[in-house]
Structure formats: C-alpha cells, structure tokens
Amino acid sequence: xxxxxxxxxxxxxxxxxxxxxxxxxxxxxxxxxxxxxxxxxxxxxxxxxxxxxxxxxxxxxxxxxxxxxxxxxxxxxxxxxxxxxxxxxxxxxxxxxxxxxxxxxxxxxxxxxxxxxxxxxxxxxxxxxxxxxxxxxxxxxxxxxxxxxxxxxxxxxxxxxxxxxxxxxxxxxxxxxxxxxxxxxxxxxxxxxxxxxxxxxxxxxxxxxxxxxxxxxxxxxxxxxxxxxxxxxxxxxxxxxxxxxxxxxxxxxxxxxxxxxxxxxxxxxxxxxxxxxxxxxxxxxx
Amino acid sequence: xxxxxxxxxxxxxxxxxxxxxxxxxxxxxxxxxxxxxxxxxxxxxxxxxxxxxxxxxxxxxxxxxxxxxxxxxxxxxxxxxxxxxxxxxxxxxxxxxxxxxxxxxxxxxxxxxxxxxxxxxxxxxxxxxxxxxxxxxxxxxxxxxxxxxxxxxxxxxxxxxxxxxxxxxxxxxxxxxxxxxxxxxxxxxxxxxxxxxxxxxxxxxxxxxxxxxxxxxxxxxxxxxxxxxxxxxxx
Numbered sequence: 001x002x003x004x005x006x007x008x009x010x011x012x013x014x015x016x017x018x019x020x021x022x023x024x025x026x027x028x029x030x031x032x033x034x035x036x037x038x039x040x041x042x043x044x045x046x047x048x049x050x051x052x053x054x055x056x057x058x059x060x061x062x063x064x065x066x067x068x069x070x071x072x073x074x075x076x077x078x079x080x081x082x083x084x085x086x087x088x089x090x091x092x093x094x095x096x097x098x099x100x101x102x103x104x105x106x107x108x109x110x111x112x113x114x115x116x117x118x119x120x121x122x123x124x125x126x127x128x129x130x131x132x133x134x135x136x137x138x139x140x141x142x143x144x145x146x147x148x149x150x151x152x153x154x155x156x157x158x159x160x161x162x163x164x165x166x167x168x169x170x171x172x173x174x175x176x177x178x179x180x181x182x183x184x185x186x187x188x189x190x191x192x193x194x195x196x197x198x199x200x201x202x203x204x205x206x207x208x209x210x211x212x213x214x215x216x217x218x219x220x221x222x223x224x225x226x227x228x229x230x231x232x233x234x235x236x237x238x239x240x241x242x243x244x245x246x247x248x249x250x251x252x253x254x255x256x257x258x259x260x261x262x263x264x265x266x267x268x269x270x271x272x273x274x275x276x277x278x279x280x281x282x283x284x285x286x
Numbered sequence: 287x288x289x290x291x292x293x294x295x296x297x298x299x300x301x302x303x304x305x306x307x308x309x310x311x312x313x314x315x316x317x318x319x320x321x322x323x324x325x326x327x328x329x330x331x332x333x334x335x336x337x338x339x340x341x342x343x344x345x346x347x348x349x350x351x352x353x354x355x356x357x358x359x360x361x362x363x364x365x366x367x368x369x370x371x372x373x374x375x376x377x378x379x380x381x382x383x384x385x386x387x388x389x390x391x392x393x394x395x396x397x398x399x400x401x402x403x404x405x406x407x408x409x410x411x412x413x414x415x416x417x418x419x420x421x422x423x424x425x426x427x428x429x430x431x432x433x434x435x436x437x438x439x440x441x442x443x444x445x446x447x448x449x450x451x452x453x454x455x456x457x458x459x460x461x462x463x464x465x466x467x468x469x470x471x472x473x474x475x476x477x478x479x480x481x482x483x484x485x486x487x488x489x490x491x492x493x494x495x496x497x498x499x500x501x502x503x504x505x506x507x508x509x510x511x512x513x514x515x516x517x518x519x520x521x
Contacts, residue, residue, distance in 0.1 A: 162388070165384050166388055168377070176371065178338075
C-alpha cells in the first residue's frame with residue numbers, strides 16, 4: 001500500500017508539472033487556434049531564469065517570481081513578433097514556432113552556458129515526513145498543492161468572472177466578441193502571456209524536482225504536454241488536468257513495474273484515445 | 287445633427303471580390319431606417335462594413351459626425367453601436383445569463399434597468415436564464431441576440447434580418463419588440479420580410495448590386511408597386 005501511495009504522489013507531482021505546461025498550451029489553442037511549438041522554450045527559460053536568481057539569492061520564492069515574469073515578457077514578445085503574423089495558418093505556425101523553440105533553446109546555451117545545472121530543492125521543502133509506513137517528500141507535495149491551487153484559481157476565473165466569460169466567448173465566436181466592444185487582440189495577448197507564464201512556472205518548479213536542468217529538456221517536456229492536450233481535448237482546460245494526471249500516474253507506475261514501457265505508455269494512451277475518441281476525452285465546442 | 291449615421295460613397299471588397307460599389311444613405315436620429323434588396327445585393331456586407339468587420343476600400347462612414355470607417359470593431363462598438371448579426375452570434379456554451387453578462391460593459395443601476403426592461407419584453411430569456419444559448423429555439427436565440435445588443439446604452443442598433451428562419455408567430459413577437467425599442471433608440475434594419483420591414487420602418491434604402499439605387503419614406507414605398515416588383519420581387 002505504501003508503495004502505491006509513494007508512486008501515486010510521484011505520478012501526481014509529475015502530472016501537475018505537465019498540467020502547468022499543457023494548461024497554457026490548451027488555452028492558447030482553444031482561444032487563438034494557435035499551435036505553439038515554442039511553448040517548451042518558455043518552459044526552459046522559466047527554469048533557467050528561476051535557477052539563476054535562486055542560485056544568486058538562495059530564495060526559491062524569488063525564483064518563482066522571476067520565472068513568471070520571464071514567462072510574461074517572453075509571452076508578449078512571442079505573441080507580438082512570432083505568432084501575430086501567422087494567425088489563422090497552422091502550417092506556418094508549426095514551422096515558425098518550432099524554429100523559435102530552437103532559437104530559445106540555443107539562446108539558453110549562449111546566456112547560461114551549455115552545461116547541465118544541478119538544482120536542489122529549497123531547505124524548507126527538502127525534507128520528507130512519514131505517515132504510517134509511507135514516506136512523503138515535501139517538494140512533491142508542494143508541486144501538487146501549487147498545481148491544484150492554480151487549477152482552481154484559473155477554473156474560477158474562467159467560470160465565474162466576466163474576464164473568464166470573455167475568454168470562453170472568444171473561443172466560441174471571436175468576431176462577435178469584438179462587436180460587443182471587447183478588444184479581442186488584447187485578450188489574446190493576455191491569454192498568451194498567462195499561458196507562457198504557466199509554462200515558465202512549470203519550468204522552475206521542475207528544476208528541483210528533477211535535480212538538473214538542460215537546454216534540451218524543453219522540447220522533451222513539451223512533447224508530453226502536446227500528448228496531454230490531445231488526450232484531454234484541444235482547448236479543454238479541465239481535460240488538460242485530467243489527462244496530465246493520467247499521464248503522470250501511468251508514467252510513474254510503469255517506470256516501477258515495467259520500466260521498458262514507461263515512455264511508451266503515454267503514446268499508447270494517446271493512440272487509444274485517438275482511435276476511440278479523436279476529439280479527446282473532454283470536447284470543447286468551438 | 288439630425289443624422290446619427292451617414293454613409294457616403296462606400297466601396298468594400300471581400301477578398302478579391304468587389305461587393306459594395308457605391309453605398310450612400312443616412313440614418314436620422316430616433317427613426318428606423320430599413321435597407322431592402324434582393325439576396326446578395328450587399329445589405330449584410332453593408333452592416334458588417336459599418337461595424338468594422340469588412341474593410342472600407344473607399345468612402346466615408348460618419349457616426350455622430352465622427353469618421354468611423356476602418357476603425358477596429360471594438361472601437362466602433364464602444365462609440366455606441368450595437369450589432370445583431372444575421373446568424374445571431376450566440377455563444378452556444380454560455381448560458382443565457384452569461385451571454386448577456388459578456389455584453390454588459392457596466393453592471394450599474396442603469397444597465398440593470400435596461401436588462402429588466404428587455405427581460406420583460408422577452409420573458410423566455412428569464413425562464414431559460416441558466417440554459418446554454420445553443421439549446422434555445424431559433425426565436426429565443428434571436429431574442430437573446432437583440433437583448434444582448436440592447437443591454438448597453440447604444441445610440442444605434444444594427445439588426446440584420448431578425449425574421450430569418452423564424453415561424454410567423456415568432457416574427458410577430460420580434461416585430462413588436464423592435465417597435466417598442468424604436469421608442470428608445472435609433473435602428474438600422476436589414477430585412478427581407480417586406481411585411482415586417484414596412485410595419486417597422488420609417489424610411490428605406492434599396493440596395494441592388496452593391497449600390498443604393500432608391501430611397502424614400504416607407505409609406506411611399508408601400509404605394510409604389512412598380513418599384514417593389516423591380517427591386518424586391520414583391521407584387
């Protein structure tokens with residue numbers, strides 16, 4: 001039983017990190033119909049910027065704040081310079097964002113150096129505690145709590161506030177939203193920036209979780225996020241949480257019981273979903 | 287300023303197609319002006335162009351004596367123009383209440399009073415307040431679209447074919463509502479249903495092949511069988 005709980009916590013923590021990355025991706029796709037393959041670049045920039053200030057100040061809170069700010073600024077730049085000229089053209093979006101992803105990845109090496117960087121959790125989250133026979137690592141619980149808090153906050157914003165209504169209405173009919181006096185371009189930009197900030201936050205939280213960061217991890221992790229978005233349903237925020245936790249748990253349990261299949265299991269889930277429910281587990285009406 | 291809206295020599299394209307060639311008309315304050323014409327004449331494109339959804343290639347659109355041609359749609363809406371599109375533009379996953387709340391620029395006493403007034407006109411909207419917009423009937427969707435355009439204090443409402451696809455009894459209800467709204471706001475209406483147009487409208491403009499070809503008072507048009515036959519196919 002204790003093994004299942006331990007694996008479950010690991011899986012949920014991994015799932016939450018993937019969710020934070022996928023949430024931005026799915027919001028951006030849902031509202032703007034933009035396929036952003038540069039999302040992984042925002043993830044690594046969040047990780048590196050956060051780790052840089054964390055190393056300099058030993059404050060993980062500052063690391064989180066700087067990562068979020070980095071995500072917001074990079075999100076603004078990406079939307080203005082990279083995405084805006086290719087709205088409505090998926091082929092061009094894939095090509096230009098994939099290219100920009102590689103640029104962001106290589107810029108990491110230029111600014112922070114090509115070597116991997118080791119990262120420890122902050123002292124206040126480094127220890128573990130025991131409940132019965134189960135040992136729980138504080139940092140993993142921290143990730144789960146942050147992920148849940150963000151999910152409920154964004155869920156509340158989307159469902160209960162006028163801003164959220166505007167975003168949801170924009171997903172359904174952006175032209176109509178404009179004729180109600182709402183600057184949909186500004187809404188797009190804000191959503192893109194929030195999505196980028198979530199990716200950057202995911203990056204900085206991932207750093208102490210994996211213990212090491214490197215420039216290529218953005219591409220690897222963003223593939224997982226894309227799998228999650230496809231499983232959950234393109235544009236579905238709740239679907240992303242569900243799918244991310246499913247993928248995280250499947251990966252954690254497979255890594256223990258059938259290690260050879262731990263990476264393949266995500267592809268397997270996605271394939272099954274695409275065969276039986278191609279619109280994803282949670283369908284969003286556009 | 288007697289005219290709220292003045293459209294002069296407007297030309298507009300959709301992609302490479304020239305849709306509007308020479309559109310000229312005026313909308314006097316407090317009246318219902320109706321754009322008439324056959325299918326494909328350019329009536330809907332005219333409304334979309336005023337709303338900033340199609341670019342103006344040439345010409346001028348003055349609203350309250352201010353040029354609005356080629357402004358962004360949200361800026362035009364914020365100058366005081368409400369729009370009810372031909373397809374109603376309902377946000378299908380949002381409830382009736384949410385559809386109205388998205389549109390409400392303010393949630394003050396004045397807006398609440400306007401909302402109460404329009405809900406009294408359309409009791410179905412109150413009844414189905416929590417129902418998703420996509421599950422409403424065609425008539426209820428039309429009512430919601432009109433209510434949404436009216437809920438803010440707009441000086442001008444552009445309403446595109448409110449009778450389209452509706453049962454005759456529902457058309458009568460929509461017509462009664464627009465007649466009541468006429469007391470409170472200026473309306474530019476596109477309507478194929480001549481019975482409805484002639485009951486609501488004060489003056490008319492006929493659009494044919496992207497040009498305004500005739501205009502006058504609605505009561506005069508009712509007498510002019512030749513004109514009605516020639517441009518509207520009404521005999």
